[in-house]
Amino acid sequence: MNATTRGEQVVGESAERGSADRPADSSDGRVPAVVHLDLDGARHIFRLRGWPWRAETDPVFETGVPRALDMFDAFSIRATFFLIAEDLDDPPKAALVREIARRGHEIGSHSLTHSPLRGLSADQLEREVAGSRDRIHQELGTMPAGFRAPFFSIDAPAVRAVARAGYAYDTSMMPGRAVPGVRRVPDRPGPVHEDLIEVPLPAFRPLPYPFHPSYSLVLGVRYFDWGLARFARAGAPLVLLFHLIDFAEPLPSSMVGGWKQRLFTLSHIGGQRKLDACRRMLDRVRRSFSITQTTRVVDSARSQHRETSA
Ligand SMILES: [Zn+2]
Numbered sequence: 001m002n003a004t005t006r007g008e009q010v011v012g013e014s015a016e017r018g019s020a021d022r023p024a025d026s027s028d029g030r031v032p033a034v035v036h037l038d039l040d041g042a043r044h045i046f047r048l049r050g051w052p053w054r055a056e057t058d059p060v061f062e063t064g065v066p067r068a069l070d071m072f073d074a075f076s077i078r079a080t081f082f083l084i085a086e087d088l089d090d091p092p093k094a095a096l097v098r099e100i101a102r103r104g105h106e107i108g109s110h111s112l113t114h115s116p117l118r119g120l121s122a123d124q125l126e127r128e129v130a131g132s133r134d135r136i137h138q139e140l141g142t143m144p145a146g147f148r149a150p151f152f153s154i155d156a157p158a159v160r161a162v163a164r165a166g167y168a169y170d171t172s173m174m175p176g177r178a179v180p181g182v183r184r185v186p187d188r189p190g191p192v193h194e195d196l197i198e199v200p201l202p203a204f205r206p207l208p209y210p211f212h213p214s215y216s217l218v219l220g221v222r223y224f225d226w227g228l229a230r231f232a233r234a235g236a237p238l239v240l241l242f243h244l245i246d247f248a249e250p251l252p253s254s255m256v257g258g259w260k261q262r263l264f265t266l267s268h269i270g271g272q273r274k275l276d277a278c279r280r281m282l283d284r285v286r287r288s289f290s291i292t293q294t295t296r297v298v299d300s301a302r303s304q305h306r307e308t309s310a
Contacts, residue, residue: 033290035291058092061096063248068244081105088136116151147170154172162196173192174202174204199297201239213243251267
């Protein structure tokens with residue numbers, strides 16, 4: 001037990017030293033930002049909370065994806081969409097995923113079934129991490145480069161599984177939030193285990209809630225502006241993490257019962273109001289950061305690391 005616990009330390013000290021002094025990697029002097037979208041549809045949101053989902057269709061997925069694609073086109077953004085790979089078994093969803101790839105965006109894995117990774121057996125972990133990568137490759141013909149753990153539930157065995165599966169980067173950690181077995185969570189994109197780069201999500205302390213658009217849609221634009229100004233000052237590349245519910249049409253009242261189902265699918269906010277808010281958030285980010293693709297940020301972090309360790 002002690003020996004394996006020792007083996008679970010995945011961040012090498014030498015790999016991390018000096019990372020805080022690294023210059024921001026941006027061609028125009030501004031700090032880079034990347035736009036991510038987690039493809040959690042109504043079926044997975046309901047399943048997570050133990051609510052039955054009886055509909056044949058998934059309007060969160062089916063309205064959220066086209067609306068997000070149109071907005072990213074309008075901003076000329078190449079985003080990264082994190083897919084729960086079992087959704088490829090659903091033909092309308094698979095068609096939308098192919099459309100995402102066709103329009104030039106990156107597809108990453110958000111696991112196979114959206115199970116929290118901490119505490120899974122080695123076999124289950126392999127299925128969720130490597131199995132989802134194979135499933136996406138089988139469908140799209142390209143290997144996904146990135147991985148995001150469901151619920152940001154990651155630990156050292158999961159990090160090693162992500163590296164072993166061949167992903168170029170993971171994006172599940174937040175600075176200031178402990179990851180079991182990981183000595184130090186990087187505060188900007190950098191190596192976390194062997195060749196695997198971690199692209200950390202914005203730390204939200206002392207903000208009371210995570211910094212992402214879903215919270216900003218509930219808490220208001222001031223919350224977003226306050227957080228954004230803080231991250232711009234910190235100078236690290238920003239991950240702007242959207243969820244499908246940020247873009248989707250509110251679920252019809254026949255599909256949601258009670259305020260909780262309404263709140264957790266953001267169905268209490270009108271479709272147009274959501275789009276206006278998302279547009280405004282993207283515009284704010286564009287003014288303060290240089291929006292780029294995740295693989296570019298990852299490549300740049302990797303070459304900076306090679307230079308400093310050469
Ligand atoms: Zn998720």
